[in-house]
Amino acid sequence: MENIKFALKSVLAHKMRSLLTMLGIIIGIASVVVIVALGEGVKRSLSKALAGDRNNVQLYFSNTTTETVQDGLSTYFAESQTTDEPEPTLTDGILKGLLEVDGVSNYYTTNNNSSEISVGAKKVDSAFITGVSKNYFDVKEITLIAGRKFTANDYTQFARIIMLDEQSAEKLFGDAKSALNQTITLNNKAYLVVGVYKVEGEGGMLNFGTGGAALMTNTQVAAETGVSENAQVYVHVKDVSRSTEVGRAAAAYLTRATHLREAKYDIQDFSQFLETFNAQLSGMTLFIGSVAGISLLVGGIGVMNIMLVSVTERTREIGLRKALGATRGNILLQFLVEAMVLTSLGGLLGLGIAQLAVTVINVTKALGGEITAVISIPVVVGSLAFSAAVGMLFGVLPANKASKLNPIEALRYE
Secondary structure (H helix, E strand, C coil), X not given: CHHHHHHHHHHHHCHHHHHHHHHHHHHHHHHHHHHHHHHHHHHHHHHHHHHCCXXXXXXXXXXXXXXXXXXXXXXXXXXXXXXXXXXXXXXHHHHHHHHHCCCEEEEEEEEEEEEEEEECCEEEEEEEEEEECCCHHHHCCEEEEEECCCCHHHHHCCCCEEEEEHHHHHHHHCCHHHHCCCEEEECCEEEEEEEXXXXXXXXXXXXXXXXXXXXXXXXXXXXXXXXXXXXXXEEEECCHHHHHXXXXXXXXXHHHHCCCCCCEEEECCCHHHHHHHHHHHHHHHHHHHHHHCHHHHHHHXXXXXXXXXXXXXXXXXXXXHHHCXXXXXXXXXXXXXXXXXXXXXXXXXXXXXXXXXXXXXXXXXCCCCCXXXXXXXXXXXXXHHHHHHHHHHHHHHHXXXXXXXXXXXXXXXX
């Protein structure tokens, strides 16, 4: 503790010199922390976008089969072959069988289309229209801002009704409540707005539609566009840890229930892609961080240089301390602690600058709407530990020189 007090007094006694000495450490720590924060932000954003809603697993028809080629006990190549087997029609009876799959608590189906929505001169370009089944609202987290959801009669009567998302409602009518019971034009046909909604936890890098989104009954979308009522199938899994397992089981059930021979139903599994992407991004972040870390090396050399100057300036002080009984170890520890305090203060200042930079990046949305730079606790601790280690490493030579001074010669030094 006494050595730390001596070190702080020495730093404060030469404020400008100490600040210039720490500059390399400050720049190095700030650069590395910001780069790592950006990389972590991109990884988290992509993981969230690809993983999506993990409780709802999409099942899709695939007419591509994979042949695994083996050489002895090792698998080294896989070929993909496309079959001519057509996609089967999923009836209500087949879909209800999904509820018997272990882990599936519910399901819903959708179909979709992209179209322009307009009201007079106002319009929403390329709105993503999703046709939803009756049990969609039992599964999805839809926040109803105004109006109502679809009823059973809406599906059987093929009513031309629509629910707008909050963004589209505000763009067309100014606010959500003003959109209720108004008529919009979609594909040259009039639709009545019965509700305005907000979807919780969606959006981001994989969000479809450039202008907004809307919901219709899947029966109406099928009637208007000719697509299947059950083009996309989703199963709801309460236990997120079993999402992949239950999803594969549900896909296998659909494959059996529809009597497919070569084609099959499968699930979207981005885990392998994410692992590869994260590994590549981590490698790139490490490389860029290493380049930025060169300033830490330069800063460390600057610390060593200034500490050597300090030893020369304080030669008489060292001689006096030795004459009063200070051991070589005491002197060595004093200068090592001083070097570590110097670089640790630089590390703290670097972290402060990094936090400020990350805050500015996030507030200004410089990386894009859904990407947020993140400074993690391990990075903070590691940065401080590394800056202290730099002080220890580059403080050894000056400290060793100070500890070897002859007390008599040191006292004679002018």
